[in-house]
Amino acid sequence: MPKTAPRGPEASATTALRDESGQLQPEVLISDLLRYGVAASLSLVTLGTVVTFFRHPDYLVSSEALQRLTSPHPVPHTLGDVLTGALAARGQAFVMAGLLVMMGVPVMRVALSLLIFRQQKDRLYVAITTAVLAMLVLSFVLGAVH
Amino acid sequence: MTPFLFMLVVLGFSVGAGLLGSLLGIGGGLILIPVLTLLLKVDIQYAVGASIVSVIATSSGAAAAYVRDRMANTRVAMFLELATTAGALSGAFLSGMVGGRGVYFVFGAVMAWSALVMLRRMRVSAEEPVPADALADRLALHGSYWDESQGREVSYRVTRPLAGLGLMYVAGTVSGMLGIGSGALKVPAMDLAMRLPLKVSTATSNFMIGVTAAASAGVYFARGNIDPFIAGPVCVGVTLGAWLGSRHLMGRVNSTWLRALFVGVLLWVAFEMLRKGWAP
Numbered sequence: 361m362p363k364t365a366p367r368g369p370e371a372s373a374t375t376a377l378r379d380e381s382g383q384l385q386p387e388v389l390i391s392d393l394l395r396y397g398v399a400a401s402l403s404l405v406t407l408g409t410v411v412t413f414f415r416h417p418d419y420l421v422s423s424e425a426l427q428r429l430t431s432p433h434p435v436p437h438t439l440g441d442v443l444t445g446a447l448a449a450r451g452q453a454f455v456m457a458g459l460l461v462m463m464g465v466p467v468m469r470v471a472l473s474l475l476i477f478r479q480q481k482d483r484l485y486v487a488i489t490t491a492v493l494a495m496l497v498l499s500f501v502l503g504a505v506h
Numbered sequence: 507m508t509p510f511l512f513m514l515v516v517l518g519f520s521v522g523a524g525l526l527g528s529l530l531g532i533g534g535g536l537i538l539i540p541v542l543t544l545l546l547k548v549d550i551q552y553a554v555g556a557s558i559v560s561v562i563a564t565s566s567g568a569a570a571a572y573v574r575d576r577m578a579n580t581r582v583a584m585f586l587e588l589a590t591t592a593g594a595l596s597g598a599f600l601s602g603m604v605g606g607r608g609v610y611f612v613f614g615a616v617m618a619w620s621a622l623v624m625l626r627r628m629r630v631s632a633e634e635p636v637p638a639d640a641l642a643d644r645l646a647l648h649g650s651y652w653d654e655s656q657g658r659e660v661s662y663r664v665t666r667p668l669a670g671l672g673l674m675y676v677a678g679t680v681s682g683m684l685g686i687g688s689g690a691l692k693v694p695a696m697d698l699a700m701r702l703p704l705k706v707s708t709a710t711s712n713f714m715i716g717v718t719a720a721a722s723a724g725v726y727f728a729r730g731n732i733d734p735f736i737a738g739p740v741c742v743g744v745t746l747g748a749w750l751g752s753r754h755l756m757g758r759v760n761s762t763w764l765r766a767l768f769v770g771v772l773l774w775v776a777f778e779m780l781r782k783g784w785a786p
Contacts, residue, residue: 387573390580394570394716398563402745405738413510438728455734459559459741463727465566466720473584484645488584492717495591499724502595 386476393472397465401458408454415451467496509735515546517739524564524747530768534744535561535686536620539613540775544782548736550606554685555731558723560744561687565715567745568752572709579649579706582664582696583713589671590692590718593678598725601683611783613684617776620690621769636701639665651706662703670700674714682722687715 470493477485507515519541523534535557542553572578601609642648642664650661673695681688689711696707726732 387576387580391570391574394566394573398566398570398745401563402742405742408734409513409738409742416509452734455738456732459732459734459737460727462559462562462566462741463720463723466562466716469566470584470587470717473580485581485584488588492584492587492591495588495595496717496721496724499591499595499598499721500728502599502725502728 386473389476390469390472393469394465397461397468401462401465404458404461405455406458408451408456408458410451411454412451467493470496512546513735513739516542516736517743519545520560520740520743521747521750524560524744524749525751526747526768527564527744528748528751534564534748535684536617536690536772538740538744539685540617540779542736542740543610544775544778550609551601551726551731552733552736554601554609554683555723555726555733556737556740557685558719558726559732559737560741561681561685561719562716562723563741563745564748565687565712565719567748569709569713569716572712575652575709577651577706577709578713579647579664579702579710580713581645581649582647582670582700582702583710583717585645585647585667586670586674586696587714587717589674590678590681590714591721593675593680594682594718594721595725596675597679597682597684598722600679602725602729607783609683609783610779612680614776614778614780614783616680616684616686616688616690617772617779621772621776623690623694625769636663636665638663639667642667649706651703653705660703662706663701665701666699670695673699678718678721681715681718682725685719685722685726687711687719689715 470489474486474489474493477489520534520538523537523541526537527534538560539550539553539557542548542556543550548556569578573580604612645667647664647667648662649664650659652658653660674692677688677691677695680686680691689708692711692714693704693707696702696710697704702710723732
């Protein structure tokens with residue numbers, strides 16, 4: 361593993377994407393991806409919640425609607441459901457889209473690691489990372505079949 | 507209770523769970539799932555689905571800082587994620603197979619175990635030389651980190667990667683089945699079996715938890731167990747609580763008595779969950 365980046369407390373203080381030698385710092389890239397991914401997801405969830413209560417004022421007063429919430433019931437659970445819901449400005453679909461972004465953050469992190477290992481020409485870790493990525497993709501596919 | 511009020515209550519509890527979790531160094535899931543199921547009577551499959559997404563949020567947030575500080579060992583993480591993701595997939599499917607009662611039962615057992623791990627963390631382990639390992643060399647798992655208290659870079663060697671892989675499969679299964687990060691299983695696996703320094707183990711565990719959780723979250727989503735009405739406020743609440751805890755409360759609260767108190771609560775909840783699994 362090439363150790364070109366500065367280490368220690370001075371390293372954590374620098375937020376630059378590149379070190380003095382102009383090289384991309386994988387750690388900073390990954391850190392930023394995680395940070396902004398979580399922020400984007402939470403914004404979508406919050407937005408969706410606000411939209412939901414705007415469109416369903418009865419949720420503020422009626423207690424009947426809660427009945428279905430604590431027992432098993434159908435919720436959007438395919439990418440198509442979420443997409444059509446979001447296009448129709450349905451609040452819960454926005455929330456779901458936000459949650460999907462959250463689930464996507466680690467997937468993107470692994471994909472980014474794959475690019476980094478490939479750039480470092482680390483073939484063993486390219487193979488390991490590809491296998492992990494495949495497993496993540498498989499989880500969505502297998503779950504849908506189930 | 508109206509949906510609005512329900513959401514506020516869930517949000518409130520989630521903030522509390524995130525806050526407490528960050529102070530105790532555990533994820534919010536272990537606290538949140540008993541609250542959702544025992545107090546708010548949410549179906550356990552939905553509670554697990556909501557929790558697993560919030561686990562991604564908190565671990566990603568914490569990992570962002572750990573990676574930047576180069577405390578997490580990203581190579582160890584990537585190697586072990588082979589096992590945690592496979593385990594998470596198994597766990598998510600297993601959870602569907604054994605049903606609610608089985609999940610309660612396993613949850614109770616894992617909670618009791620976590621309580622014991624927390625108790626044990628109070629003692630300091632002795633330093634022994636790390637045995638050499640050819641596979642660990644081949645995988646270039648060894649690393650170093652900046653130790654703030656010693657004021658220097660500390661390098662360490664890693665051993666028994668295959669034992670780590672096996673233990674991580676178990677940790678992944680538990681995580682996928684119960685919707686928790688299962689850091690209480692991951693940290694000892696790296697700390698005791700692979701001999702990573704505790705700080706590095708904790709940081710690397712956080713880094714891995716997101717990917718592990720994402721693997722099982724995919725299954726829960728496709729199965730329709732991630733309900734936006736519950737998962738939304740849980741996700742926002744736990745993240746907010748964890749952020750508040752690490753920013754503003756860490757160091758101000760004496761975590762030793764908090765930990766002792768929590769171990770007691772954990773054992774009691776474990777008992778409740780076991781009982782629910784045994785005879786609902």
